[in-house]
Amino acid sequence: MSLQAATWKDFWQENAALFLRWWNRLRRQKIGILTSLAQPAIWLLLFGNLFSKMAQDTMPGTNYLTFMAAGTLIMTVFNGALNGGVEVLFDRETGFLLRLLVAPIHRLSLVISRSAFVLAVSSAQSLIILAVAYLAGVRVASGLGGVAMILLIGILFGSGLVSLSMALAFLIRQHGEFFTVLSFVSLPLLFLSTALAPLSVMPSWMKVLASLNPMTYAIDATRTLIMVGWDWGLVGQLVGILVLFDFLAGIVSLWVIERGLKV
Numbered sequence: 001m002s003l004q005a006a007t008w009k010d011f012w013q014e015n016a017a018l019f020l021r022w023w024n025r026l027r028r029q030k031i032g033i034l035t036s037l038a039q040p041a042i043w044l045l046l047f048g049n050l051f052s053k054m055a056q057d058t059m060p061g062t063n064y065l066t067f068m069a070a071g072t073l074i075m076t077v078f079n080g081a082l083n084g085g086v087e088v089l090f091d092r093e094t095g096f097l098l099r100l101l102v103a104p105i106h107r108l109s110l111v112i113s114r115s116a117f118v119l120a121v122s123s124a125q126s127l128i129i130l131a132v133a134y135l136a137g138v139r140v141a142s143g144l145g146g147v148a149m150i151l152l153i154g155i156l157f158g159s160g161l162v163s164l165s166m167a168l169a170f171l172i173r174q175h176g177e178f179f180t181v182l183s184f185v186s187l188p189l190l191f192l193s194t195a196l197a198p199l200s201v202m203p204s205w206m207k208v209l210a211s212l213n214p215m216t217y218a219i220d221a222t223r224t225l226i227m228v229g230w231d232w233g234l235v236g237q238l239v240g241i242l243v244l245f246d247f248l249a250g251i252v253s254l255w256v257i258e259r260g261l262k263v
Contacts, residue, residue, distance in 0.1 A: 014105045018113035040076040041132040069133045070223035071195035077122045077154040081161035084118040085169030115162040141229040156242040157218035160249035167253035214245040
């Protein structure tokens, strides 16, 4: 076996072992598993039915439950990815992260394994939401291929957020401050997106801010696949913006993490 092949094999084994560690930690939290899987479906049913009649005046002819399905999917990815750095922060506080850093493993494995785990959980939640939405009468216009594309969009959007969350875990020293920052930014980012309403009904200043929010592009791409079908031009453009977001988020997070590891 060549040195390069052996290196890639070690890298894969490191990520698999760390992924399994995250899974075993979650597996011991049975109530956490149930709530994390059920909560998004509850959101869909509550929001979708609560605002359905009000939406008829602002969005005539639109089935709000179908409209809300895309928002719920990306909201779920958003919440999971934004909290992706929490476990790393706890490891840092307890000193376990230091043990991992002195172990003979690639430091990049810490980021990749955590990101993969968070995105895997978010994908499972997304499938449950789609199943509940289907039972409620929502149909994905782009079919099974569209479902796969929706999962990919969620992964692209979540990847950038997990990177930023991991960077925040290295930037902030205490988990109390971490949760304070998340609480401060999560709701504004949610409302400054098209999760609950389209851009057309927003005030001008909100339209500008929502247009700068990557969450808007993930929701619009998902909503197009659910309500319209395969609009390759629009979906491709929105996916391209998400890729750019991932690239920029990756650069920022790597810079912050590298500085955090030297402190």
